[in-house]
Amino acid sequence: GQQVMQIPQYQHVQEGEDFTTYCNSSTTLSNIQWYKQRPGGHPVFLIQLVKSGEVKKQKRLTFQFGEAKKNSSLHITATQTTDVGTYFCAVTQGGSEKLVFGKGTKLTVNP
């Protein structure tokens, strides 16, 4: 079935350091969405990427979709304590409407 690998599983950084999480698939993806889940909260939509090589920015967050549409990354510049949470990628493949979530990367930030 459709699977997506997300790495790393955990990341601990000092406040002000950068952070990157990667989402990888063995098959071509139709689109990819990124979500953030704060501790005790529910996933909140961040961005959707559809086009090959697409790059989108939201303040300190940069999202990239690979040229082959098989991988994606989320990069946070100069992390803040408010960035704490688990970041999930979620993908659709082929003609399927099914959105499959990765296992997430849990980010902790030391002030």
Next chain:
Amino acid sequence: EAGVAQSPRYKIIEKRQSVAFWCNPISGHATLYWYQQILGQGPKLLIQFQNNGVVDDSQLPKDRFSAERLKGVDSTLKIQPAKLEDSAVYLCASSLVGSYNSPLHFGNGTRLTVT
């Protein structure tokens, strides 16, 4: 706009008992999803409705789980009988159209503990 409403927030039951969760999606959202999130894992899709029709229920354990979406609005998810491994957060989400084109809006979830 009002968000996705779910109830109850918490539920504790004994194994072999039954339980039901309720979800009211964002007004006008055609697609409704039930996800199961076990601690430390990503959400796993149980069932997806488009209006009141089922789009995908391939990962729904149909021997014990059932879901319905009457009149294409509210939805209920039932577990009968519950097992220990059903302990998880059950998240309801809705989107304007299918997940290919629109983001999912999640409710706060129902945390189920089966003892």
